[in-house]
Every structure is written in structure tokens, then in C-alpha cells.
Amino acid sequence: MILYNVTVNVAPEIHDEWMIWMKVEHIPEVLECGLFVAHKMLRLIGETENDGTTYAIQYFLNDLGDFETYKIEYGPKLQAKSFEKYGDKMLAFRTLLEVVE
Numbered sequence: 001m002i003l004y005n006v007t008v009n010v011a012p013e014i015h016d017e018w019m020i021w022m023k024v025e026h027i028p029e030v031l032e033c034g035l036f037v038a039h040k041m042l043r044l045i046g047e048t049e050n051d052g053t054t055y056a057i058q059y060f061l062n063d064l065g066d067f068e069t070y071k072i073e074y075g076p077k078l079q080a081k082s083f084e085k086y087g088d089k090m091l092a093f094r095t096l097l098e099v100v101e
Helices: 012-031 064-073 075-089
Strands: 002-010 036-043 053-061 090-098
């Protein structure tokens, strides 16, 4: 199983709107591609380095082939849509991990 993790720091002034957007629009749109088998959204506890709130949105896939399909066919459009909506008020970085246990 593969874990696609998106870590996002959200500025305080957009936090509440962003949270609704994530739950109602963005995450469902990501899942609509039909490649992910599960997802979780987590909040980082005890963060003190910046003014925002940091979240990890985790999407689980069966294999790397599914991730490659997402990366080519869906990811760029969804990332661009996020940036158009929030710009630098929402900073994200992505990691890909293999579940070993």
C-alpha cells in the first residue's frame, strides 16, 4: 500500500473557510478520481514555529501505478485549483511513502 501525504500550513485568516472547502469540495474531488482506497486528515499538535495551523492529509493507494495515474491525470489540475483559490495563504508539500506494516 502507498501513502500519499500532503502537509499543509494554513494561514489563520483563511483557516475556517479552508477547512470547509477541504471537507466539502477538495477531498471529495480528489477521491472522485477513483484511485484512492482511504484517506485521513490530521492536525499537527504543539506547533510553535509559525502563525498557521498545519495539517497532514493522507490518501492511501493500492500501488505506485495508481499514484502515477493520479500524478499525471489529476494532481496538477487539483493543485492549481488550490493555489488559485488560496495562493500563498496555504503552503503545501507532498511526500510519498510505502506502508510496510
